Every structure is written in C-alpha cells, then in structure tokens.
Amino acid sequence: MKTTSAALRFNISTECKITKARSAVMKLPHYDVKTPVFMPVGTQGTMKGLLPEQLENLDCEIILGNTYHLGNRPGTDVLEKAGGLHKFMGWNRALLTDSGGFQMVSLLQLAEITEEGVKFKSPYDGSETMLTPERSIEIQNSIGADIIMQLDDVVQTTNQNYERNKEASERTSRWLDRCLKAHKRPTEQSIFPIVQGLLNNTLREQSAKEHMTKDVNGFAIGGLSGGEAKDDFWPMVSLSTGILDKNKPRYLMGVGVAIDLVVCVALGVDMFDCVFPTRTARFGCALVNKGQLSLKQKKYETDLNPIDKDCTCSTCLNYTRAYLHSIVTVETVSCHLLSVHNIAYQMRLMRTMRENIENGTFPAFVQQFVNEVYPNGQYPTWVVNSLSSVGINLCHL
Amino acid sequence: MRFNIKQVNCGSERIGSLTGFIKSSKTIIETPTAALLTQGCSVVHLTAEVLAKVFPDTQLLWLPLSNSVQLENGVKAQGEGVAKFAGLPKHVICATLYNINEIVPPGHFELGKLPLWTKNGKKMITADKYMDLMETFKPDIILAASDGRISLNEKPKRIVKSVERTMALLDSCINKYKASEELQQSSLVGVIVAANIPHKCEECIRHILKYKETLVGVALAGLTDGSKESYEVSLDKLKEIFSRVGGSLPNDLLRIVEGSWNPAVIVTAIEHGWDVFDGSYPIKLTNKGHALSLNFDVYRYSGDPCIMDLNDIRYNEDFKPILEGCECLTCKKHTRAYIRHLLNTREMLASVLLSIHNLHHFNEFFVQARLHISASTFNIYKKHIITQYENINPKLDNEEDKTAPTLVQDKKKIKVRIGDNVKTEVNGTIIK
Numbered sequence: 001m002k003t004t005s006a007a008l009r010f011n012i013s014t015e016c017k018i019t020k021a022r023s024a025v026m027k028l029p030h031y032d033v034k035t036p037v038f039m040p041v042g043t044q045g046t047m048k049g050l051l052p053e054q055l056e057n058l059d060c061e062i063i064l065g066n067t068y069h070l071g072n073r074p075g076t077d078v079l080e081k082a083g084g085l086h087k088f089m090g091w092n093r094a095l096l097t098d099s100g101g102f103q104m105v106s107l108l109q110l111a112e113i114t115e116e117g118v119k120f121k122s123p124y125d126g127s128e129t130m131l132t133p134e135r136s137i138e139i140q141n142s143i144g145a146d147i148i149m150q151l152d153d154v155v156q157t158t159n160q161n162y163e164r165n166k167e168a169s170e171r172t173s174r175w176l177d178r179c180l181k182a183h184k185r186p187t188e189q190s191i192f193p194i195v196q197g198l199l200n201n202t203l204r205e206q207s208a209k210e211h212m213t214k215d216v217n218g219f220a221i222g223g224l225s226g227g228e229a230k231d232d233f234w235p236m237v238s239l240s241t242g243i244l245d246k247n248k249p250r251y252l253m254g255v256g257v258a259i260d261l262v263v264c265v266a267l268g269v270d271m272f273d274c275v276f277p278t279r280t281a282r283f284g285c286a287l288v289n290k291g292q293l294s295l296k297q298k299k300y301e302t303d304l305n306p307i308d309k310d311c312t313c314s315t316c317l318n319y320t321r322a323y324l325h326s327i328v329t330v331e332t333v334s335c336h337l338l339s340v341h342n343i344a345y346q347m348r349l350m351r352t353m354r355e356n357i358e359n360g361t362f363p364a365f366v367q368q369f370v371n372e373v374y375p376n377g378q379y380p381t382w383v384v385n386s387l388s389s390v391g392i393n394l395c396h397l
Numbered sequence: 398m399r400f401n402i403k404q405v406n407c408g409s410e411r412i413g414s415l416t417g418f419i420k421s422s423k424t425i426i427e428t429p430t431a432a433l434l435t436q437g438c439s440v441v442h443l444t445a446e447v448l449a450k451v452f453p454d455t456q457l458l459w460l461p462l463s464n465s466v467q468l469e470n471g472v473k474a475q476g477e478g479v480a481k482f483a484g485l486p487k488h489v490i491c492a493t494l495y496n497i498n499e500i501v502p503p504g505h506f507e508l509g510k511l512p513l514w515t516k517n518g519k520k521m522i523t524a525d526k527y528m529d530l531m532e533t534f535k536p537d538i539i540l541a542a543s544d545g546r547i548s549l550n551e552k553p554k555r556i557v558k559s560v561e562r563t564m565a566l567l568d569s570c571i572n573k574y575k576a577s578e579e580l581q582q583s584s585l586v587g588v589i590v591a592a593n594i595p596h597k598c599e600e601c602i603r604h605i606l607k608y609k610e611t612l613v614g615v616a617l618a619g620l621t622d623g624s625k626e627s628y629e630v631s632l633d634k635l636k637e638i639f640s641r642v643g644g645s646l647p648n649d650l651l652r653i654v655e656g657s658w659n660p661a662v663i664v665t666a667i668e669h670g671w672d673v674f675d676g677s678y679p680i681k682l683t684n685k686g687h688a689l690s691l692n693f694d695v696y697r698y699s700g701d702p703c704i705m706d707l708n709d710i711r712y713n714e715d716f717k718p719i720l721e722g723c724e725c726l727t728c729k730k731h732t733r734a735y736i737r738h739l740l741n742t743r744e745m746l747a748s749v750l751l752s753i754h755n756l757h758h759f760n761e762f763f764v765q766a767r768l769h770i771s772a773s774t775f776n777i778y779k780k781h782i783i784t785q786y787e788n789i790n791p792k793l794d795n796e797e798d799k800t801a802p803t804l805v806q807d808k809k810k811i812k813v814r815i816g817d818n819v820k821t822e823v824n825g826t827i828i829k
Binding site for chain 1: 470
C-alpha cells in the first residue's frame with residue numbers, strides 16, 4: 001500500500017464480502033470524494049446551465065472538464081492567470097480532466113497519430129497543432145484538476161485490426177512514461193494511466209501489468225464503452241480490475257447508464273464519467289430506474305406526478321411531468337430542470353450503492369435493482385454472466 | 398388585487414402598492430416596479446430553485462400567452478392556476494397576449510379574431526377564447542385582449558383600425574369577465590392604443606373609463622411592435638406621450654407600460670405617474686450577452702458605460718465581477734472573463750449568470766427610484782439615469798436581439814449534425 005501521496009489518498013472503508021465492490025474515501029487536494037462515484041461531465045468549465053452551488057446541493061463531489069476544449073477556449077493563458085479552472089469556474093470541490101486524446105476518435109478525420117503525438121487541425125481556425133504527451137500534461141497542469149489523465153493512443157473500440165490495437169496499447173504505455181516525466185505538479189495533481197488493449201485479453205493484461213509497475217495513485221480503464229457488445233465489454237472491465245492494485249482507485253471511462261454502473265461497481269470499479277445524463281436531459285429525457293421518460297410524449301400532457309415520486313431533487317419537488325412536457329426542448333429552463341433531476345438520479349444511485357456496500361447488503365441491492373430494471377425477469381445474458389462472475393446469481397422473484 | 402397610492406409628488410411620480418393577491422394574501426408589491434418576463438411561465442433562463450436564490454420574496458411575473466398557451470391542458474387538469482402548475486405557486490401573475498420581444502408578422506387579423514404566434518405556428522383566438530384561457534390560468538392581473546402590437550411609426554389608417562379592434566375586444570372581455578365569478582377573482586386591465594394620435598387615443602381612453610368600476614388599471618400598448626426601428630423614438634416624444642396620456646387618467650388606476658424600454662425611458666414614464674413595466678428589457682440584454690451596469694450614486698458618476706458587451710474580447714482576462722459592489726449571486730462569485738468564456742462557447746450558463754445579474758440590477762434600479770420618490774429627489778435620479786444613456790453607444794442599447802424568435806412559425810427545433818454531436822437549437826441557444 002503506497003497511496004500516501006499528498007495528491008491522493010484512497011482509504012477503503014468497506015469491501016463487499018461477495019462481490020469485488022468497495023466503498024472508500026478518496027482524499028483529493030480540493031475535496032474528499034466518497035466512492036463509488038459518478039462524475040458528471042462539464043466539458044467547457046460549466047455543467048450545462050447549472051450553477052456550481054446547484055451541483056454542490058446535488059452532492060456532486062467531483063466533476064470532469066475536457067482538456068481539448070479548455071485548452072482551445074479559454075486557453076491555458078487565461079486559466080493560469082485565473083489561478084486554474086477551479087477558480088475560473090467557481091467550483092471548490094474536486095475536478096478531473098481527460099487528456100484530450102479521446103477527441104482523436106471523435107475528430108479522427110482531423111488528426112494524424114505518430115509516435116510523437118497527435119497532430120490536430122483545429123476545428124475553430126483550421127491551424128495545425130501537435131498534442132504530445134508533454135503538451136497534454138502541460139495543459140492539464142495549467143487547468144489544475146485534482147486528477148489528470150495520461151495522453152493515450154485511442155482506437156475505436158470496435159476496431160478489429162490487431163496490429164493497430166497492439167501499437168496503440170504499447171504506445172500508450174510509452175506515452176505514460178513521457179507524461180509522468182513531464183508532470184510539474186505531482187504533489188497537487190495525480191496522473192492516472194489508462195489501461196488500453198480494447199477487447200483483446202492479452203493486450204489488455206499486458207497494458208494493466210505494465211501500468212502497475214509505475215508510481216501512480218490510481219488507474220483508468222479506457223478503450224471501452226465505444227459501441228462494443230456488452231458481452232465483450234464486461235470481461236475487459238473484470239480483467240482490468242482483477243490486475244489493478246486493490247488499494248488504488250479504478251476509473252472506468254465513459255460509462256454512465258444505471259445498469260452498467262451497478263454491474264461495474266460489483267466488478268470493483270470506483271469512478272465513472274459519462275455525458276449521458278446531461279445529454280439525454282437536453283433531448284427531454286428524464287432518468288428513472290426503469291430507464292427513461294421521454295417527456296415530449298403526449299401521454300405526459302396532463303400527468304401531474306413528479307418525474308419520480310421517491311426523488312428529492314428540486315425538479316421533482318417543484319414540477320410535474322405535465323409542466324415539463326409543456327416546455328421540454330423549447331425553453332432552456334427545461335434543460336436545467338432535467339439536468340438537475342438526471343444528475344440527482346446518478347448521485348442517488350451511487351449513494352445507495354455506497355450505503356449498501358457499507359451495510360453489507362450490496363448483493364441483495366443488486367438483485368433488487370436488476371428486478372426493477374427488468375421486471376419481467378428477462379435479464380440480459382451479460383448482466384447474468386457478469387454478476388455471476390462475482391458471486392451474484394440472479395433469480396427472478 | 399388592489400392598487401393603493403401611498404405618495405404622489407409634485408412631478409406626479411408616485412409610490413403605490415399592489416396587495417390582496419389571490420394566493421398570496423400577505424404579499425405587498427411596491428410600485429414603480431417591473432415584472433419578471435416569463436416563457437412557458439418560467440422566468441426566462443431561471444428555474445424555481447435559482448429564482449428563489451435571486452428573489453426570495455413573491456414576484457410579479459409577466460405571462461405572455463403566445464409562449465404559454467400550450468400549458469392549457471395541464472393547468473386545466475391540475476385546476477389551481479398557471480403559477481402553481483409552473484412550479485411558482487407563491488408568485489403573482491400578470492397575463493397578456495404577446496411577448497413584445499418576439500418578432501411576428503404584421504396583420505393576419507380576422508373578424509373578431511387575433512393571431513397568436515406560438516411555437517407551433519399561428520393560432521387565431523377570439524376575446525372569448527382569451528378569457529376562457531384566463532379562467533383556466535387564474536392570473537392575478539389580466540390585460541384585456543387588444544390590437545396593441547403596433548409601432549408609433551404605423552400609418553394612421555392602421556392605428557385607427559387598432560383603436561376599433563381594441564375597443565371591441567375590451568367590450569367582449571368585459572362581458573365575459575362580468576359573467577364569471579371565477580374570472581372576477583382576477584383583476585382586469587384595459588389597454589390604451591393610438592398614443593400618437595391624440596384624439597383617437599382619447600377616444601380609446603374614454604371607452605376604457607366607461608368600465609372604470611370594473612377595471613383595476615390601464616396598460617399603454619401600441620408604442621412598439623418589438624422591432625428595432627420601433628424603439629428608435631426620441632425621449633421627448635415619449636415624454637410627451639407619457640405626460641399627455643397619464644394626465645388624462647384618473648389617479649387611482651394602476652398604469653402599466655408595455656415594451657422593452659430602457660431605464661432612461663422608464664424614469665421618464667415614472668415621472669409622469671406610470672407604475673408597472675413588463676420586464677422584457679433585462680432579458681433582451683441577457684440574450685445579447687450584455688450586462689446592465691447603471692451607476693446609482695447620483696453624486697458620483699464615473700462616466701463608465703451603463704451597458705457592458707461581455708462578448709467583447711477585452712474581457713478575456715478580466716477577473717473582476719461585472720459590477721464591483723453588486724450584491725447579486727453572479728457578481729459575488731463569477732468574473733467577466735468566465736462569462737465571456739461561456740458566451741464564446743455558447744454555454745447555457747452564460748444566460749443564467751447574466752439573467753441573475755440583469756434582473757437583480759434592474760430591480761435595484763426600481764428600488765432606487767422608489768427611494769428617490771420617497772425622498773422627493775426623483776428629479777435628480779431621473780437626470781442621473783438619462784445622462785448615463787446619453788453617454789453610451791446607441792447601438793449597445795438598441796442592437797437587435799439576434800436570439801429573439803423571429804417568424805415564430807419557422808422557429809421549430811433545428812437540428813444540426815456536427816461530427817458526432819447532435820446540437821439542438823432552443824431559443825437561439827445551441828444545446829450540445
């Protein structure tokens with residue numbers, strides 16, 4: 001156990017006796033974050049119309065910013081002069097930034113990847129920029145998030161080309177060394193390596209083992225949640241958590257749908273991020289255990305219930321489905337209201353899981369949750385298999 | 398609802414109070430004041446949670462039917478009025494036909510029917526239908542249906558027509574009102590048009606005064622159709638109108654002015670005894686990325702502009718609040734640089750932060766106006782405010798609000814596919 005760095009201390013409070021789930025407190029320079037945790041994504045230094053104090057009221061303890069976007073606008077000069085992103089956006093709790101590498105996949109037509117780094121054509125002004133591991137860390141040092149990500153060589157998860165996958169996975173490890181070397185603020189910020197290897201067992205195992213040899217405070221599991229089959233997804237998560245140090249936090253990138261969160265917590269993941277809750281809010285969808293309500297539907301026009309009668313968020317306390325129906329996707333206020341509810345939903349789910357882990361009732365909670373999501377008892381194979389791999393054998397009640 | 402005048406000064410500026418509201422019997426709203434503009438009965442850009450942080454007390458909300466008519470079935474199902482339905486149960490509603498900031502096509506009248514431009518296109522409504530909706534919405538104040546959305550520059554023929562329509566619509570509204578005990582819970586306001594043609598305007602006022610015992614007040618419309626050109630009226634001209642029309646009204650009627658008029662115009666109206674303004678001005682500024690920064694210290698005016706364009710690159714590294722000393726949530730916590738970044742990246746929080754500041758500051762402008770009326774120093778305050786507007790680039794004040802919905806029937810949701818991100822455009826704010 002050597003997570004004693006000033007930048008991150010990870011104190012496990014309870015481990016589930018059956019599954020690989022655990023609850024912990026991750027002490028970061030700006031906040032003590034209770035895990036398992038979901039981190040809402042605030043790409044450009046703001047969470048889709050919500051005030052920082054609304055996020056605090058929602059119990060958000062850590063949120064995510066995107067290095068690629070922030071490096072472009074407002075740029076590192078402004079962020080440094082402001083004293084970092086925390087001060088710039090008025091957020092006093094913890095922050096995590098990605099490396100900017102993920103935008104390689106989404107903007108691939110604009111990028112060329114070499115050993116040196118990623119050459120981008122700026123979509124803003126067309127100028128060419130090189131994002132090297134060193135530059136990524138330099139930008140992230142300016143942003144000043146509590147946890148920062150190494151630059152990784154990102155390949156589309158469903159890419160079948162073994163050679164490309166191998167190259168990317170190995171390059172990611174080489175880039176990790178360059179990132180660690182370039183890191184200027186190791187006592188204030190922790191770099192997480194990213195386990196790559198897509199859906200290949202051997203490559204992923206090598207990647208995880210290689211990263212284990214480094215002096216780091218936590219790990220990210222990347223290259224997943226990119227359109228692969230769920231049956232291919234969960235074994236990669238399980239393989240990764242099986243190798244990574246139990247005493248350090250594990251962050252599964254890009255996962256945020258409720259059932260995925262429950263399964264992956266059982267597989268031993270501590271941190272998640274995803275744009276899904278806030279993105280789906282903008283399309284008029286509200287999250288509930290049974291999936292989501294598309295509030296545009298005519299059937300909600302006179303439905304005087306709140307989105308979820310058990311939810312205590314300010315949206316559910318003040319507003320009916322009928323009212324939301326009448327303004328959804330028309331007024332900006334509807335986006336704010338649904339973002340509040342959807343973030344509250346994610347936070348409540350994570351809090352419920354932490355409480356159940358601490359009370360020793362996590363497996364029973366999982367069973368009950370799965371029944372609620374699939375009330376007809378038709379559980380997807382991947383849910384059955386993944387949970388059975390950690391000792392939960394689902395039975396329909 | 399009742400309107401009582403507490404103090405009238407020699408300049409005829411006055412302090413009054415609105416009391417006896419349907420749901421908030423203890424609420425007192427002091428005038429002169431501005432309402433808060435709503436869309437879909439939510440204060441523009443602000444949820445109930447955020448509104449409560451900005452204004453903990455009961456507020457007067459301005460409810461245009463053009464953007465709230467789609468609430469009808471929901472409100473009816475709940476049966477407790479539109480404020481409660483929209484999650485704002487303790488607030489007080491003043492309902493009218495249109496949002497003056499929306500640009501709509503001219504004309505389209507039919508006999509006895511008015512066009513209501515909604516997000517789903519044109520709806521023709523009669524005065525009866527309007528009053529039926531009011532019976533469902535249960536606002537505290539109802540502005541009678543009118544043909545008031547015309548500019549002072551309109552041709553006389555059009556203005557004369559608007560007087561005819563407005564008078565006929567008032568008759569219908571009054572008949573419906575008198576026939577319904579439910580409607581009589583709300584207070585009715587008559588609408589004055591044709592301010593530019595004195596004898597027609599007097600005819601309109603005489604007609605309204607026939608119903609004086611039934612009405613709580615009057616609203617002055619027909620000054621603007623919402624277009625940029627219609628706001629290009631000299632202050633002297635408006636002053637003449639406020640003075641002449643105000644002078645021909647009995648004192649005990651509440652006087653409302655419709656339109657996104659700037660504080661220089663508003664102090665001029667207040668001076669002539671006008672009490673309530675529709676609150677569309679701060680929203681217009683917010684939607685352009687502008688912040689109101691009036692100086693209220695009548696003895697110390699630095700010459701700083703009273704409107705700031707936060708889109709300007711000069712604020713890129715400016716870590717000061719919008720207005721030093723401002724007590725609003727935005728100024729206590731956020732910087733010009735951050736708001737400029739949010740505008741630059743078209744993030745929704747820009748509108749939220751600007752709204753919080755602009756609404757707070759606009760309200761403060763009225764608080765100060767009332768203090769000066771009480772202290773009989775209103776004339777100094779009025780000059781102080783007008784000077785600030787004389788010193789700014791007029792473009793800043795009356796630049797077109799590019800996000801204002803134009804031709805509402807075309808304002809359906811626009812989806813643009815950019816890379817992997819589907820962007821949805823809502824009210825001109827790109828939602829990613």
